[in-house]
Amino acid sequence: MSFINYAAREINCKLVYYGPGLGGKTTNLQQIYARIDPKAKGKLISLATKAERTLFFDFLPLDLGTVRGFKTRFHLYTVPGQVFYDASRKLILKGADGVVFVADSQIERMEANLESLENLEENLADQGQSLDAMPHVMQYNKRDLPNVVSMPELQVALNRRNAPWSEACAPKGIGVFETLKAAAKLVLIDLKRKTGG
């Protein structure tokens, strides 16, 4: 759900980064945090284990600028990718206005990608929602590694709804902002549609 605060002239939207464990969701947020104007960002909060695996969530508030007199604030969250943290994923997915699915392009992670995508669809369904109606984008991460699945194969396997997609190498920042921009755009278009535009 979007939260439109007329008193503060703010639009608040929640964007959730979803995907298999070790796929690069946290790295996306770290790169955004490192590269964006300090005035446009809040604190990056990571609730992680000592081994730097996301335990509960990462959180980054961003100001993306002003539209029609409204400050647009996006709250970026990642979910823990590991299979056994499903309760955390469900909680963080609640109230999402948009989803970024961060897929790991490596051949040996294809099964994990499919499992995570299925888990996303199930968790949305539990909340009475569907990926068909949820603004979402695909990010194919780790494209710089040698053992990657081809783009056409990834698209056929993971992007059945033909969502906007981008290739990425998150640790170098490649594709990170393209992904964020595409997702934020879809969320705002959806908000405009819902509010009668």
Place this chain on the structure above:
Amino acid sequence: MNAPWGDLFLFAEDEQRLVAMLARLCNDAKARAAFLVDQNGRLLAASGDSAGLDTTSLASLVAGSIAATEGLARLIGERAFSGLFHEGERSHLYVTVLSEGLILVVSFDRSSSAGLVRFRVRRASDEIGQAFAEIADRVAGAQAELAQITDEDIENLLSI
């Protein structure tokens, strides 16, 4: 109610109403500050002394803490815990779920006590919960200003 899944519109008069209730609670409970947060971790209203406090992070972490605690409650056969105390050396927090989707956070120090805060929160919670329910239930209708947003506006906005 529309929340937690519908969009939530908070108008200036809504905020004033909620802030006035929080201010009264702060005064009655001798608290430093009070905050209303939705279950998605967004700050809805605040009153009192929050200077130097990162209220955006506070809202997100409180919502996460409540969610995790509800999981704990279910493990021992409870639906939820009604309140959470976080006790520090000088500053403390009392966090309570007022209604579905709405969390009240009270920050206090040695000027008050856990007992007083809890008592005052219990007294104020119905009124605040009712006000929020009316705001969340209201059908905001078409929002002319938002509907005027163009694709170009969005492109310009996202020059990141």
